[in-house]
Amino acid sequence: xxxxxxxxxxxxxxxxxxxxxxxxxxxSGPRQHAFYPYTDxxxxxxxxxxxxxxxxxxxxxSTSGYNINSRYxxxxxxxxxxxxxxxxxxxxxxxxxxxxxxxALKERLDTMVKMYRYQHGKEIxxxxxAQRLSHILYGKRFFPYYVTAILGGLDDEGKGALxxxxxxxxxxxxxxxxxxxxxxxxxxxxxxxxxxxxxYDPASGEGLEKVMRVPExxxxxxxxxxxxxxxxxxVERHIEVGDGLQMMIITKEGVQETFTPLKKD
Amino acid sequence: MNHFPEAWGRPxxxxxxxxxxxxxxxxxxxxxxxxxPTTHTQQPIVTGTSVLALKFSTGVVIAADNLASYGSLARxxxxxxxxxxxxxxxxxxxxxxxxxxxxxxxxxxLDVEENYTSPxxxxxxxxxxxxxxxxxxxxxxxxxYLAKVMYKRRTDFNPLWNALLVCGLDEKDQPFLASADLLGxxxxxxxxxxxFGAHLAQPLLRRVAPDExxxxxxxxxxxxxAIKECMKVLFxxxxxxxxxxxxxxxxxxxxxxxxxxxLENQSWAFADRIKGYGTQTV
Numbered sequence: 001x002x003x004x005x006x007x008x009x010x011x012x013x014x015x016x017x018x019x020x021x022x023x024x025x026x027x028s029g030p031r032q033h034a035f036y037p038y039t040d041x042x043x044x045x046x047x048x049x050x051x052x053x054x055x056x057x058x059x060x061x062s063t064s065g066y067n068i069n070s071r072y073x074x075x076x077x078x079x080x081x082x083x084x085x086x087x088x089x090x091x092x093x094x095x096x097x098x099x100x101x102x103x104a105l106k107e108r109l110d111t112m113v114k115m116y117r118y119q120h121g122k123e124i125x126x127x128x129x130a131q132r133l134s135h136i137l138y139g140k141r142f143f144p145y146y147v148t149a150i151l152g153g154l155d156d157e158g159k160g161a162l163x164x165x166x167x168x169x170x171x172x173x174x175x176x177x178x179x180x181x182x183x184x185x186x187x188x189x190x191x192x193x194x195x196x197x198x199x200y201d202p203a204s205g206e207g208l209e210k211v212m213r214v215p216e217x218x219x220x221x222x223x224x225x226x227x228x229x230x231x232x233x234x235v236e237r238h239i240e241v242g243d244g245l246q247m248m249i250i251t252k253e254g255v256q257e258t259f260t261p262l263k264k265d
Numbered sequence: 266m267n268h269f270p271e272a273w274g275r276p277x278x279x280x281x282x283x284x285x286x287x288x289x290x291x292x293x294x295x296x297x298x299x300x301x302p303t304t305h306t307q308q309p310i311v312t313g314t315s316v317l318a319l320k321f322s323t324g325v326v327i328a329a330d331n332l333a334s335y336g337s338l339a340r341x342x343x344x345x346x347x348x349x350x351x352x353x354x355x356x357x358x359x360x361x362x363x364x365x366x367x368x369x370x371x372x373x374x375l376d377v378e379e380n381y382t383s384p385x386x387x388x389x390x391x392x393x394x395x396x397x398x399x400x401x402x403x404x405x406x407x408x409x410y411l412a413k414v415m416y417k418r419r420t421d422f423n424p425l426w427n428a429l430l431v432c433g434l435d436e437k438d439q440p441f442l443a444s445a446d447l448l449g450x451x452x453x454x455x456x457x458x459x460x461f462g463a464h465l466a467q468p469l470l471r472r473v474a475p476d477e478x479x480x481x482x483x484x485x486x487x488x489x490x491a492i493k494e495c496m497k498v499l500f501x502x503x504x505x506x507x508x509x510x511x512x513x514x515x516x517x518x519x520x521x522x523x524x525x526x527x528l529e530n531q532s533w534a535f536a537d538r539i540k541g542y543g544t545q546t547v
Contacts, residue, residue, distance in 0.1 A: 037422065072453075100416055
């Protein structure tokens with residue numbers, strides 16, 4: 001099994017997202033071409049949590065190499081709730097990377113959250129759901145789901161909760177996170193605008209006198225505008241991002257979904 | 266004849282001696298300890314090229330040529346790669362032909378199973394049943410099923426080397442079109458094309474149907490015409506294609522499948538104006 005990961009992704013496309021994939025070693029003679037079970041479907045996702053809400057967003061383009069598979073392939077999924085349409089769900093999962101694994105992961109988490117309600121007679125907390133998602137991912141540690149997941153909801157106190165993951169289940173609760181193809185373009189913008197990195201109080205002095213601005217939860221309108229700006233900018237500089245922006249806003253009223261067109265070029 | 270039916274028709278032990286199973290593996294009662302290695306498809310052998318499909322206001326049109334290639338050899342010229350499942354779903358297969366035949370057999374057994382087990386509404390007899398709208402498996406159901414088969418097989422490192430387009434009507438009788446490939450990746454769009462068609466035909470189809478709203482306005486005739494034009498472009502430029510093809514239209518009235526269509530009005534007249542890769546003007 002180890003030899004499986006000793007090769008790079010097939011070079012049929014740009015493959016920016018998995019730049020850390022192991023490179024090919026030409027040491028031990030000719031190597032037979034084997035079936036490679038992963039691909040990269042591009043796209044980007046982003047989540048920001050506020051005092052009373054969490055926003056998850058993702059573009060709706062699906063790519064394979066330089067081809068566009070579809071202009072509307074959602075990366076955001078409601079988890080739990082009732083029936084196949086997840087009515088009344090309060091948790092949202094976003095997955096980016098290998099779309100087939102993303103779908104399989106979504107279905108497993110959704111089934112598990114629904115089973116939880118039948119078995120315990122109450123809705124699962126985001127905290128518990130987040131830990132379970134980590135376990136599902138780690139359960140396939142040696143044949144991972146090739147996805148970066150972000151889970152959003154409201155915690156027991158009604159505050160916005162956002163959990164981000166790596167493909168093998170390492171996770172943490174954060175204020176904001178960008179994932180996927182354009183994560184390296186979006187994340188520094190979020191660091192600066194949400195966590196106020198490198199921002200100083202202009203009223204404070206110069207040099208050592210400078211005082212860092214203290215980050216605090218942002219209002220919902222500001223966050224929505226930040227998300228739109230992040231994606232319109234990412235579309236300009238990354239070919240795998242575009243077509244449409246899907247947003248899911250989780251508040252105590254429920255999940256509100258919006259769609260905004262992005263450039264289709 | 267004795268009362269052991271499993272022995273009937275076999276060479277009699279009292280005449281020929283007991284069966285020598287020594288060459289069989291131990292699992293079959295033999296002596297051989299080594300098993301044959303399990304074999305998985307590592308590459309497609311006999312292949313079909315592109316499949317094209319396009320949604321229109323009341324249904325879907327799908328097409329694929331009738332060629333099965335063995336590498337660059339045009340090996341079989343009468344292979345039908347559109348498989349109707351029921352009266353509201355058709356699957357188009359690209360990629361390995363033997364895997365297509367396996368999936369076709371799988372779908373046939375699924376169809377038989379569905380016809381035995383699905384509730385028949387208020388039908389009183391078999392004759393009534395044909396008239397009553399029994400809950401048929403929709404194209405969407407079929408796509409979910411096939412996508413799971415494909416994903417399971419890739420997860421087992423034993424992929425079915427195909428790119429599928431599943432089209433027809435969903436449970437609300439709305440046009441449905443989606444794909445699944447050997448990795449289990451799935452997606453849906455107003456127009457879809459597998460293989461070379463993704464490069465050559467998809468841009469032309471997207472000009473006809475850029476989004477879902479445009480498909481609502483598209484007539485059946487316009488859609489069929491667009492698909493036929495794309496089949497012609499593919500025959501001009503895809504070296505693994507053929508001028509005989511199948512085309513199916515699925516709408517409320519059922520599946521209309523034609524398996525021996527021929528390309529019409531071909532002309533290479535445009536070719537003498539092409540310079541370089543076609544973008545050169547001087």
